[in-house]
Amino acid sequence: MNKTAGAILLFILFQGALSSQQKFTVHGYITESGSGETIIGANIHDVNNQSSGVSSNNYGFWSMTLTEGEYELVFTYTGYTEEHRKIVLNKNLELNVKLKSGLELEEVTISSEEIKKNVRSTEMGTQVMNTDIVKRMPALLGEVDILKTLQLLPGVSSATEGTSGLYIRGGGPDQNLVLLDEAIVYNTGHLLGFFSVFNADAIKNTKLIKGSAPAEYGGRISSVIDVQMKEGNNEYFEAEGGIGLISSRLTLQGPIAQNKSSFIISARRTYALDLAQPFIRNTNFAGTNYYFYDINTKINYRLTNRDRIYLSGYFGRDVFKFSNNDRAFGVKLPYGNATGTLRWNHEIRNDLFSNVSLIVNNYDFRLDAGQEDFSVVVKSGVKDISCKADADYYPSNKHHIKFGMRYTYHRLTPNLVSATNGEVDFVSKLETKFGHESELYFLDDWILRPGISLNTGLRFSNFIQVGPYTGRLNNYQSGEFVKSYLVPEPRIYFNVSTGPNSSVKGGMSVNSQYIHLVSNSGSTLPTDIWVPSTERVKPQLGFQYSLGYFRNLLSNEFEISVETYYKDLYNQLDYRESYVEDFSSEVEREFVSGRGRAYGLELFIARKKGRLNGWVGYTLSKTERWFSEIEKGRVFPATYDRPHDLVLVGSYRLSPSWQCSANFIYATGRAYTPIQSLFIIDGRPNVEYGPRNSARLEPYHRLDISMVYDNSSLKRSRFHHSWAFSIYNVYNRKNPFFTYTDFSSQIYSGNASARAVKVSIFTIIPSVTYNFSWSSRPKILNNESPI
Template sequence: MYLKVVIFILMGFSASLFGQSKFSVSGYVKDANTGETLTGASVYVKTESNLGASTNTYGFYTLRLAPGDYTIVFAYLGFADQERKISLNKDLSLSVDLSEGVEMSEVVIEAEAADKNVSGTQMGEIILPIEKIQKIPALMGEVDLLKALQLLPGVQSAGEGSSGFYVRGGGPDQNLVLLDEALVYNSGHLFGFFSVFNSDAIKSANLIIGGMPAQYGGRLSSVVDIQMKEGNNKHYQVDGGIGLIASRLTFQGPIVPEKSSFIVSTRRTYALDLAQPAIKRTDFAGTNYYFYDLNAKANYTFSEKDRVFFSTYFGRDVLKFRTPGRDFTFDLPYGNATGTLRWNHLFNNRLFVNTSIIYNDYDFTFKAGIDDFSLKLFSGVRDWNGKVDFDYFPSNNHAIKFGVQTTYHRLTPSIANAQQGDEEFTNNKVSIPAWETGFYFSDDFKVSERIKIQAGLRWSIFTQMGPYAASTGVNYQKGEEVVTYNGLEPRLSWRYAINSSNAIKGGVTVSNQYLHLVSNSSSTLPADVWVPSTERIKPQRGEQYALGYFKNLKKNMFEFSAEIYFRTLRNQLDYGESYVQSPADDLEQQFISGSGRAYGAELLIRKNEGKLTGWIGYTRARTERKFAEINGGAYYPAVYDRTHDVSVVVNYDKGKKWDFSGVFVFGTGRAFTPIESIYVIDQRVVTNYAPRNSSRLPDYHRIDLSANYRPKKEEGKGFYSYWTFSVYNVYNRRNPFFINYEFDTDEKTGVLSASATKVSLFPIIPSVTWNFKWQQKKN
């Protein structure tokens, strides 16, 4: 009933405000070869480019125009522009299929209008099509979407060997990472060495760091919105690759041609599998490690107004370690699972709705044993989510979004079981249920030719439920409300166009985050625990203020941007100075709460056209934390504070068979807390540490190179293959990952001393991958 009332009001509002003086042109933009909808395609009137729109996530667009004759232009990255002449005297449905056109290197790298850098309202937004990501050199031949995003200003790596990342001073838990709307809690394989996103299954990735639109919530720093491919609905197609450590295979095709399609994509590592015959002849027999992914998606188009999608992801890491004599065993399985069911419905040519039911699960289990002692730890998060999102286009000057989202969380921060002989200990911690709901409304509207504003408001509510044993001694029963938090989250972005190639943009974002990731390490290892806001643990709240100057040069061949920002963070969690982990402890008693601040400047210059493309990014930033119990209550550098961060990305298309790419990265060394002095008490070594994060590791830098050899495709053949050669860390820079301290006592003097060793991860690593593609011949 409520939904019908809302729709009726919107239709009435639209009719009364705009009357019948204008008509709508609406439809979908698709890939002519595969039938995939194209997100962010540009649709505009040829003689008046300011009369235009972009397709939404599902490839839908709408334009409102006065009666008359027009030429409508449809454009998208890597595709030939298409023009359609229309005579508009009533509402018109117009869908088009775009064919692949000019070479990738000859077009802009954005999947939107070439002047989006200047004309768009949103600042700090980057849309990267997967074709561009695949050109960036990859570790051990595996294309990594998250590693590519870390080459952009404002986005910093959590460290070599980690897919965790930090955005403008926020922690790794403050990034909203979505895969077909499903939240991904842990985005890394092999303790973060690789991301969980298989590039063959990914359609595009949208990164937002400058100001979060109102439809996104639950995180403070950024959004990484990743869309999976829908599947070729015209022809059957097989893609894959065989590398040194992993292989991947993707199969897609029509279920009902032109109406329904599917895609299934798998990936698995096998480096230690191949070494098993040798390992079995050693004392480490039984030791192994591998990870695997499975992506699947299917869709069905019932009519021009209704379409249903189902997508799923399942990934797992399996680590088994055995020592000589099998005296010590170690097992660590962990992974993610997601499922998304979506229904698109078009009420009319101005009102579009998407309804989603989403499931996601993340868990890890740690098992270890030595002699007659065994230990098992379990932690995880499981969510059920429902959401309804509306896109409403009352005119060309307004793009309205509104909706509601609700999530049922079930968090298990830690369950521990230890056994020594006949004695057994199990903590009594159980899963913590909670509800999180958000309502939002936003409007991206054009005030004048120079001024555009995107204003939104989000209202979030979080309720922790029982059963729960609070640290105050109160026991809450199942279904009983423990505590409720709520807050308004205003969002504002604006653009002032100085002229067609220069603009100033600004933004203000206020966000609440009700879940916390707590770790005593510097990277997002799978053993980190997610905990909800409780009576004792307050929700995180962040505010960001940003201002930027944007300029396009030489007919959009070059783009330049300069942004400054200031952020405040409240209710940040950490462990205290005297923290010693114990499974018997109450988790809430282990944490301390504090605040943070971050500020900086970001520069980006990008070349979009020609055989030589790429970008140079630079960030000058400061990130600090403040806890009453640490460093005397004074601000100190966060572990991921990086004063200088530089990235250079170069792509060169030599033509015919070869293309090359290179990456250079430089960053200020990571902050850490050194040992200041050591002494012995009761034959036990006691360490005294310097102030928190008062020293730094050496600066980080490296160069990566890659080349693709693409033989000319023979006409009439459905099979095609090419080779990728890459070298990671070309000049073999030994970048320290952490400092390892070893203690030694002089036998003659009895003096105790400590020596520090810098531990590095990756030396120079060459790799080669054979990639192949087969597509069913067209009839």
């Protein structure tokens, strides 16, 4: 009995001793050595407990709460050398770490994440694209393009060849949440989508979430593309740029106050048609031109060790001018985006980090056309003003809690048309729509026990439409309440370890969308209109379920994943079959609401080490839509449905200065609506079409190659340069771009016939780009010490 009582007493004393152990927090920032750029998604763990660790957030901040003792912390980020720090934790500690770039080493990866994070994290369908990888890929006309590189991943495709609009897991381009420093980008393309608005020289990090996004993201039902701009070198001045066949670019960055404040400004402009001006100056087409430009800029200032302010902005513009002086006809079409983000980071406590942002964004389109005394002007656009607050809380190594809110004021002008013939003026418009959108979220990414992780979250979204508005029964005045929607959006994901290098993941998410793009075209064009949810237009809803197996092989040299998904879509918008554009204020009456579904399987195999690296991606999928008022509810393939999509990407480092890359793409042809019959009424041809999207274009395939010469690894110098040679569509495949109806020349003599003609645009296209960089401090190679 005494022995039993003694054992119980010892147990209680032991438990008391354990509970009395103090805990302390070690926290700090992870930055890049040589530039001071914060590193997003770096991994930190104790060398004796690799399964429990944390990642740096979007501002490089990290925090760990541990019991008192001695630890050896490991800091890793793919593409950078690993760092170890030994600490004695007997009080709260600040530990800032700089990681050295390992780009001159022969290890290259396709994901800027710690090598096993794809297995250990709860994230699914997620890729982080390093800008250095993007710059090695073969490029159309030498224009390095982040969005086109994302198209090489499984589950992602483009609308048509060459365009930057993304169709991800059965969702359209408007169903992607595209963010640039937290600001929503409504139009992602230049030159009608052939080039994206993202200048790779200004971009630090691009994260693609193809499906089930954490609760911190919302407002779209398909996917997330989160783009973070560079902050600017805070240690020394740098300049870099490039000269290509159709455009040039220049980026300047450096410290304003060393190690305290920095700036970056990056600009590019096309000039292909500028070079043609001498040849058309004395013709009827004098004044015809096209160009686009964009400017990225950002400054940041560290107020205290716990406070930092960021101000970033983007301004881009496309300008098309066409003149036919012989017919006194002219067209001018300018359109573009502008965004601005003001952010304040604050460390409330060592384990609690906050960010408050004020965001503005504007997308506008204008068409001016005229001939002699007649002129017409068409305007449309979207203006948003947002404020948001987010927090990261690290109560322990098993929990990473995020919570926050966002409010957005929307002003959408679908179309404003004015015309005059010199005597009579005409004004017709689709009503400008106004709305208030609010979001509140909470999530916990936590380790339930060794080998089992959960990410559970809940998001509430609310949209309130306000006047002025012409409703079904009433006319509403400015600011008057019209309609409100409230949608709860649960999110849950799990990770179950099946071994040291493998896991099974699954998830479910609900998403809502209150802003819609309505298009008569097969791809996103500037003439398409954005409309909000109203009493007639319900918010879109998306329910996605996913399951996958993830594994690393051969000492983590290869990464393999197989993911399946199923997505239900509700309240999808389209025009009625009989709709004819008349610019009336009653356009909402011409919308029909329907449903959609998408399901598929994605295979991804990547080699992450060595001189030869790359990936293979294959997607087997199906995307369908149906509307009760279109073809009596018949289920038809979506225009961008591609059952089979295969991508091969490879890169090989021939020497320290030469690297070659190639990619091959094969995909099922796009669906289109074929001609069924032709008949003559009053001497005019009339075409009757078959079932919607019941025919397909020929399969799409092409091979691209590139060679890059870079002298940066050969010498220690302030100035470096490189040459990028690429060939797009090496074997000159004439892939169909679109179809049109061709009538026979005998149509008016009674022998009526019509056929669909397939048009190809891109043949074999070689290009060359010269890139250069200069810094006020010579480059430090890996085997050298800092100056």
